[in-house]
Amino acid sequence: MRGPAAADAAGLAARLADLALLAMVVALAGVLTAALVMEIAYGEKPCPLCLLERIGMFGICVGIVLHLRRGPSVRAIGLGFASALFLLVVSVRQVLLDICPRPGHSYVGSAVLGLHMPVWSVLVAVAVLAGFAGVLVAFGEAVWRPGPRHPGPARAAGWAGLYAAALCAINLITVAL
Amino acid sequence: MILIFAAMTAALAAAALGLRRLGAAALLAGLVLSAGLFLFEIHSREDGFAMPWLSTRGEGTGGAAGRDAVA
Numbered sequence: 240m241r242g243p244a245a246a247d248a249a250g251l252a253a254r255l256a257d258l259a260l261l262a263m264v265v266a267l268a269g270v271l272t273a274a275l276v277m278e279i280a281y282g283e284k285p286c287p288l289c290l291l292e293r294i295g296m297f298g299i300c301v302g303i304v305l306h307l308r309r310g311p312s313v314r315a316i317g318l319g320f321a322s323a324l325f326l327l328v329v330s331v332r333q334v335l336l337d338i339c340p341r342p343g344h345s346y347v348g349s350a351v352l353g354l355h356m357p358v359w360s361v362l363v364a365v366a367v368l369a370g371f372a373g374v375l376v377a378f379g380e381a382v383w384r385p386g387p388r389h390p391g392p393a394r395a396a397g398w399a400g401l402y403a404a405a406l407c408a409i410n411l412i413t414v415a416l
Numbered sequence: 417m418i419l420i421f422a423a424m425t426a427a428l429a430a431a432a433l434g435l436r437r438l439g440a441a442a443l444l445a446g447l448v449l450s451a452g453l454f455l456f457e458i459h460s461r462e463d464g465f466a467m468p469w470l471s472t473r474g475e476g477t478g479g480a481a482g483r484d485a486v487a
Contacts, residue, residue: 309436322447338470415418
Protein backbone atom coordinates (compact mmCIF):
# COMPACT_ATOMS: atom_id res chain seq x y z
CA MET A 240 0.00 0.00 0.00
CA ARG A 241 1.53 3.29 -1.14
CA GLY A 242 0.56 6.87 -1.71
CA PRO A 243 -2.59 8.51 -0.38
CA ALA A 244 -4.09 5.22 0.84
CA ALA A 245 -1.02 4.52 3.00
CA ALA A 246 -1.12 8.07 4.35
CA ASP A 247 -4.80 7.66 5.19
CA ALA A 248 -4.14 4.37 7.00
CA ALA A 249 -1.24 5.88 8.96
CA GLY A 250 -3.37 8.90 9.85
CA LEU A 251 -6.19 6.66 11.07
CA ALA A 252 -3.74 4.59 13.16
CA ALA A 253 -2.30 7.78 14.69
CA ARG A 254 -5.78 9.01 15.54
CA LEU A 255 -6.78 5.69 17.11
CA ALA A 256 -3.55 5.67 19.14
CA ASP A 257 -4.31 9.20 20.37
CA LEU A 258 -7.84 8.17 21.33
CA ALA A 259 -6.57 5.10 23.22
CA LEU A 260 -4.10 7.24 25.19
CA LEU A 261 -6.83 9.81 25.86
CA ALA A 262 -9.06 7.02 27.21
CA MET A 263 -6.28 6.09 29.64
CA VAL A 264 -6.15 9.68 30.95
CA VAL A 265 -9.94 9.79 31.35
CA ALA A 266 -9.94 6.45 33.21
CA LEU A 267 -7.16 7.64 35.55
CA ALA A 268 -9.03 10.90 36.18
CA GLY A 269 -12.05 8.77 37.14
CA VAL A 270 -10.00 6.69 39.59
CA LEU A 271 -8.48 9.84 41.14
CA THR A 272 -11.93 11.44 41.42
CA ALA A 273 -13.28 8.34 43.19
CA ALA A 274 -10.33 8.39 45.62
CA LEU A 275 -10.96 12.05 46.42
CA VAL A 276 -14.70 11.46 46.91
CA MET A 277 -13.97 8.58 49.30
CA GLU A 278 -11.58 10.83 51.21
CA ILE A 279 -13.81 13.89 51.49
CA ALA A 280 -17.31 12.38 51.56
CA TYR A 281 -16.61 9.16 53.47
CA GLY A 282 -13.71 10.34 55.65
CA GLU A 283 -11.24 7.72 54.38
CA LYS A 284 -7.98 9.53 55.09
CA PRO A 285 -5.10 8.37 52.86
CA CYS A 286 -1.73 7.29 54.27
CA PRO A 287 1.54 8.70 52.81
CA LEU A 288 1.98 5.72 50.48
CA CYS A 289 -1.63 6.14 49.23
CA LEU A 290 -0.80 9.78 48.42
CA LEU A 291 2.37 8.71 46.59
CA GLU A 292 0.25 6.30 44.52
CA ARG A 293 -1.96 9.23 43.53
CA ILE A 294 1.22 11.10 42.52
CA GLY A 295 2.12 8.19 40.23
CA MET A 296 -1.31 8.37 38.59
CA PHE A 297 -1.05 12.14 38.13
CA GLY A 298 2.41 11.61 36.60
CA ILE A 299 1.01 9.19 34.01
CA CYS A 300 -1.62 11.83 33.12
CA VAL A 301 1.11 14.47 32.68
CA GLY A 302 3.11 12.23 30.33
CA ILE A 303 0.13 11.39 28.12
CA VAL A 304 -1.25 14.96 28.05
CA LEU A 305 2.22 16.28 27.10
CA HIS A 306 2.29 13.75 24.25
CA LEU A 307 -1.19 14.59 22.97
CA ARG A 308 -1.22 18.33 23.50
CA ARG A 309 1.84 19.45 21.54
CA GLY A 310 2.42 16.70 19.01
CA PRO A 311 3.89 13.23 19.53
CA SER A 312 6.80 12.90 21.94
CA VAL A 313 8.72 9.74 22.82
CA ARG A 314 10.11 11.52 25.90
CA ALA A 315 6.64 12.38 27.22
CA ILE A 316 5.49 8.77 26.88
CA GLY A 317 8.73 7.75 28.63
CA LEU A 318 7.81 10.02 31.54
CA GLY A 319 4.40 8.38 31.66
CA PHE A 320 6.09 4.95 31.74
CA ALA A 321 8.37 6.08 34.58
CA SER A 322 5.36 7.29 36.56
CA ALA A 323 3.55 3.97 35.98
CA LEU A 324 6.63 2.11 37.20
CA PHE A 325 6.75 4.34 40.30
CA LEU A 326 3.06 3.62 40.95
CA LEU A 327 3.71 -0.13 40.64
CA VAL A 328 6.69 -0.09 43.03
CA VAL A 329 4.89 1.96 45.70
CA SER A 330 1.66 -0.04 45.53
CA VAL A 331 3.41 -3.43 45.60
CA ARG A 332 5.46 -2.33 48.61
CA GLN A 333 2.28 -1.18 50.38
CA VAL A 334 0.55 -4.48 49.64
CA LEU A 335 3.57 -6.35 51.05
CA LEU A 336 3.50 -4.16 54.20
CA ASP A 337 0.03 -5.37 55.16
CA ILE A 338 -0.21 -8.73 53.43
CA CYS A 339 0.51 -10.64 56.68
CA PRO A 340 -1.89 -9.67 59.49
CA ARG A 341 0.05 -8.48 62.54
CA PRO A 342 -0.55 -6.00 65.36
CA GLY A 343 -0.74 -2.40 64.20
CA HIS A 344 -0.88 -3.27 60.52
CA SER A 345 -3.92 -3.62 58.32
CA TYR A 346 -5.00 -2.30 54.96
CA VAL A 347 -6.05 1.35 55.05
CA GLY A 348 -9.71 2.13 54.28
CA SER A 349 -12.60 -0.09 53.29
CA ALA A 350 -12.58 -2.70 50.55
CA VAL A 351 -14.10 -1.97 47.14
CA LEU A 352 -15.38 -5.12 45.40
CA GLY A 353 -13.41 -7.12 47.95
CA LEU A 354 -10.08 -5.44 47.22
CA HIS A 355 -8.37 -2.73 49.26
CA MET A 356 -6.95 0.46 47.74
CA PRO A 357 -3.29 -0.66 47.52
CA VAL A 358 -4.36 -3.79 45.65
CA TRP A 359 -6.44 -1.67 43.28
CA SER A 360 -3.37 0.53 42.76
CA VAL A 361 -1.34 -2.51 41.70
CA LEU A 362 -4.08 -3.42 39.22
CA VAL A 363 -4.23 0.17 37.91
CA ALA A 364 -0.44 0.23 37.42
CA VAL A 365 -0.48 -3.11 35.59
CA ALA A 366 -3.44 -1.96 33.46
CA VAL A 367 -1.61 1.27 32.51
CA LEU A 368 1.59 -0.59 31.59
CA ALA A 369 -0.49 -3.09 29.60
CA GLY A 370 -2.27 -0.15 27.95
CA PHE A 371 1.02 1.47 26.89
CA ALA A 372 2.27 -1.87 25.57
CA GLY A 373 -1.01 -2.50 23.76
CA VAL A 374 -0.96 0.93 22.07
CA LEU A 375 2.66 0.45 20.96
CA VAL A 376 2.04 -3.08 19.66
CA ALA A 377 -1.23 -2.19 17.92
CA PHE A 378 -0.23 1.12 16.33
CA GLY A 379 3.58 0.96 16.19
CA GLU A 380 5.30 3.97 14.68
CA ALA A 381 1.96 5.73 14.13
CA VAL A 382 2.11 6.69 17.83
CA TRP A 383 5.03 9.07 17.09
CA ARG A 384 4.06 9.89 13.50
CA PRO A 385 5.07 13.49 12.79
CA GLY A 386 2.91 15.86 10.85
CA PRO A 387 -0.61 17.23 11.25
CA ARG A 388 -2.99 15.27 13.50
CA HIS A 389 -6.67 15.49 14.19
CA PRO A 390 -7.15 18.35 16.70
CA GLY A 391 -9.92 16.58 18.67
CA PRO A 392 -7.77 14.41 20.95
CA ALA A 393 -5.33 17.30 21.57
CA ARG A 394 -8.17 19.61 22.61
CA ALA A 395 -9.78 16.93 24.79
CA ALA A 396 -6.38 16.17 26.37
CA GLY A 397 -6.07 19.84 27.28
CA TRP A 398 -9.40 19.77 29.13
CA ALA A 399 -8.58 16.43 30.76
CA GLY A 400 -5.23 17.86 31.87
CA LEU A 401 -6.92 20.91 33.39
CA TYR A 402 -9.42 18.66 35.21
CA ALA A 403 -6.55 16.53 36.57
CA ALA A 404 -4.71 19.71 37.61
CA ALA A 405 -7.81 20.78 39.55
CA LEU A 406 -7.95 17.36 41.25
CA CYS A 407 -4.26 17.63 42.13
CA ALA A 408 -4.79 21.14 43.53
CA ILE A 409 -7.61 19.83 45.76
CA ASN A 410 -5.24 17.08 46.95
CA LEU A 411 -2.65 19.77 47.65
CA ILE A 412 -5.16 21.66 49.80
CA THR A 413 -6.24 18.55 51.73
CA VAL A 414 -2.58 17.67 52.39
CA ALA A 415 -1.79 21.20 53.54
CA LEU A 416 -4.77 21.45 55.93
CA MET B 417 4.19 16.08 50.38
CA ILE B 418 2.99 19.66 49.85
CA LEU B 419 5.96 20.36 47.55
CA ILE B 420 5.30 17.19 45.57
CA PHE B 421 1.62 17.97 45.01
CA ALA B 422 2.53 21.56 44.10
CA ALA B 423 5.04 20.28 41.51
CA MET B 424 2.47 17.85 40.08
CA THR B 425 -0.24 20.54 39.90
CA ALA B 426 2.22 22.79 38.03
CA ALA B 427 3.18 19.89 35.72
CA LEU B 428 -0.46 19.11 34.88
CA ALA B 429 -1.35 22.75 34.28
CA ALA B 430 1.74 23.23 32.08
CA ALA B 431 0.96 20.04 30.13
CA ALA B 432 -2.66 21.11 29.61
CA LEU B 433 -1.52 24.51 28.35
CA GLY B 434 1.04 22.92 26.02
CA LEU B 435 4.16 24.08 27.87
CA ARG B 436 6.21 20.95 27.22
CA ARG B 437 9.56 21.83 28.86
CA LEU B 438 7.98 23.27 32.01
CA GLY B 439 5.61 20.30 32.30
CA ALA B 440 8.40 17.74 31.89
CA ALA B 441 10.68 19.57 34.35
CA ALA B 442 7.95 19.84 37.00
CA LEU B 443 7.01 16.17 36.54
CA LEU B 444 10.65 15.09 36.89
CA ALA B 445 11.04 17.22 40.02
CA GLY B 446 7.86 15.72 41.48
CA LEU B 447 8.98 12.16 40.72
CA VAL B 448 12.45 12.67 42.25
CA LEU B 449 10.94 14.19 45.41
CA SER B 450 8.39 11.35 45.54
CA ALA B 451 11.09 8.70 45.24
CA GLY B 452 12.98 10.30 48.13
CA LEU B 453 9.86 10.49 50.29
CA PHE B 454 8.97 6.89 49.42
CA LEU B 455 12.40 5.65 50.58
CA PHE B 456 12.07 7.73 53.77
CA GLU B 457 8.59 6.30 54.47
CA ILE B 458 9.52 2.65 54.04
CA HIS B 459 12.82 2.79 55.93
CA SER B 460 12.75 1.50 59.49
CA ARG B 461 15.47 1.93 62.13
CA GLU B 462 15.26 -1.76 63.13
CA ASP B 463 14.83 -3.46 59.77
CA GLY B 464 16.19 -1.00 57.20
CA PHE B 465 14.39 -1.70 53.93
CA ALA B 466 13.91 -5.40 54.76
CA MET B 467 10.50 -6.94 55.42
CA PRO B 468 11.14 -9.59 58.08
CA TRP B 469 7.44 -10.45 58.40
CA LEU B 470 7.75 -11.92 54.90
CA SER B 471 10.69 -14.17 55.82
CA THR B 472 10.71 -17.33 53.71
CA ARG B 473 13.81 -18.83 55.32
CA GLY B 474 12.06 -20.83 58.01
CA GLU B 475 12.86 -24.25 59.39
CA GLY B 476 12.75 -27.10 56.95
CA THR B 477 12.78 -24.94 53.82
CA GLY B 478 16.39 -25.66 52.99
CA GLY B 479 17.22 -21.95 53.17
CA ALA B 480 20.04 -20.26 55.02
CA ALA B 481 18.38 -20.78 58.42
CA GLY B 482 18.12 -24.49 57.74
CA ARG B 483 21.77 -24.72 56.71
CA ASP B 484 22.83 -22.83 59.86
CA ALA B 485 20.85 -25.23 62.01
CA VAL B 486 22.58 -28.22 60.40
CA ALA B 487 26.02 -26.63 60.81
